[in-house]
Amino acid sequence: MQPHIWRLEWDDSLSVGIPDVDKEHQGFILLINGLNQAIADRMDLAEIRERMQLILDDWEKHFAHEEELFRQWHYPDADEHAKKHEQVTQQLHTVMAEFSHASLGYEWISAGLKVKDTLIDHLLIEDMKYRDYFRSMPH
Numbered sequence: 001m002q003p004h005i006w007r008l009e010w011d012d013s014l015s016v017g018i019p020d021v022d023k024e025h026q027g028f029i030l031l032i033n034g035l036n037q038a039i040a041d042r043m044d045l046a047e048i049r050e051r052m053q054l055i056l057d058d059w060e061k062h063f064a065h066e067e068e069l070f071r072q073w074h075y076p077d078a079d080e081h082a083k084k085h086e087q088v089t090q091q092l093h094t095v096m097a098e099f100s101h102a103s104l105g106y107e108w109i110s111a112g113l114k115v116k117d118t119l120i121d122h123l124l125i126e127d128m129k130y131r132d133y134f135r136s137m138p139h
């Protein structure tokens with residue numbers, strides 16, 4: 001029995017209605033599940049760090065993509081959303097810095113949880129705001 005297994009599952013309530021963006025969000029869910037699996041399986045720290053770095057890199061590309069869409073839509077809350085992206089990026093860098101030298105399993109478990117919560121909060125709270133705007137746009 002492994003006590004710290006959780007998996008995120010995609011469901012349609014997470015869809016923002018833009019297939020490319022949904023695909024990116026689904027990709028993060030896979031990456032985060034992979035990170036958690038690596039932590040639960042107690043893979044070595046280099047492997048875990050690599051997976052975390054992968055998420056960070058993809059995350060930054062994804063944010064740039066969303067911000068580009070906001071410009072195309074003339075989305076009124078674009079600046080506010082971009083600020084949230086900056087905060088999320090900073091939070092992730094902090095998690096990376098805090099745990100990059102950690103050797104205890106539980107510290108990695110808590111790092112994995114922070115990454116998951118940060119992603120899910122952003123998706124559920126912030127990205128849902130532009131979903132509503134996008135839906136209301138004439139297309």
Ligand SMILES: [Fe+2]
Pocket residue numbers: 025062066123127
């Ligand atoms: Fe997003």
Ligand SMILES: [Fe+2]
Pocket residue numbers: 063066081085122126127
């Ligand atoms: Fe976003």
